[in-house]
Amino acid sequence: MQGVWSQLWRKYADYKYNKFERFAVWEMIEPYRRPKTFTTLITIYVAAFYTGVIGAAVTEQLYKEKFWEEHPGKTVPLMKPVFYRGPWRVYRGEAIASDASSQ
Template sequence: MTSYLWRKYADYVYTKWERTILWDMIDPYRRPKSFTPLVTIYICAFYTGVVGAAITEQFHK
C-alpha cells in the first residue's frame, strides 16, 4: 500500500524521466518479501565471527 501511494505521488510530482531515476535509486533498498535469507546470512556471519574469534584466541595463547 505504501509503495502504491509513493508511486502515485511520484506520478503526480515528477516527469517520466525523473520518476525512472527516482525508482532506480530506491529499488535496491525496498523491504524484501521474506526475511529468511537475510536472517540466514546474519546467523552465518555471526557464527563465522565466533569461530574466527575462537581460532584467533587459540593462536595467541
C-alpha cells in the first residue's frame, strides 16, 4: 500500500511542478509576444460608421420623397436633425444656431 500512495504523491508533485513550470515559461515569454491586433475593433467601428451614414442617407431620401409627394415641384427644406432637441431655425437655406446670434 505504501508504494501506491507514494506513486500518487509523486504524480501529483510532478503535475504541480510541471504546471508551475509551464506558467513560469509563458510569463517570461509574455513581454516578447506580438501585441494583440486591433483589426476586429477597427472593422466594427468602420462598419458602424458606414451603417450610420447609409441610415442617414436613406432617412433623408425618404424625407424628400414624402415632401415631394405632398408638394410636387417645390424645393425641399432642410431636414431638422433627429437627435437635436434645441432651437432650430433656417434662414435663406442656412441653419442658424440660436435666436441670440441673429440679432
